[in-house]
Amino acid sequence: MANDVFKGIMIVGTSNESFGEAIEIAIDRAKQTIRELRWFEICEQRGAVRDGQIEYQVTLEVFFKLQNDAGA
Numbered sequence: 001m002a003n004d005v006f007k008g009i010m011i012v013g014t015s016n017e018s019f020g021e022a023i024e025i026a027i028d029r030a031k032q033t034i035r036e037l038r039w040f041e042i043c044e045q046r047g048a049v050r051d052g053q054i055e056y057q058v059t060l061e062v063f064f065k066l067q068n069d070a071g072a
Contacts, residue, residue, distance in 0.1 A: 006038065008063045015056045019045050022058040036065035 013026025023042070031037055044059040 005066045006063045007066055008041075008061045009034075010043070011060050011062055013058050013060065016053055017056070019056045019058055022056045023060065026058065026060050027062070030062050034062065034064050036067070037062060038065055039063050 011026050011030055013022040013024075013029070015022035015025055023040075027037075027040060040060045040062045042058060043061055046057050046059075048055045048057065
C-alpha cells in the first residue's frame with residue numbers, strides 16, 4: 001500500500017430508521033458504482049422532519065483506490 005493513491009468524494013445517505021441505516025444505504029449504493037472502495041469518514045449527521053416522520057441524513061466522505069497504469 002505504500003505506493004497507492006486514494007481519492008475521496010462526498011455522498012449523503014438518508015433513512016427513515018436510523019443514522020446507522022443511512023450510512024449502510026450510502027455505502028451500499030456507492031459500492032455499486034465505485035471500484036476499490038476502501039474506507040469512509042462520517043462528516044456530518046443531521047435530521048429533518050417530513051410529514052411528522054424523522055428523516056436521518058448522514059454526509060460521508062468515501063475513499064477509493066486509484067488504479068495505476070497497469071490496471072492493478
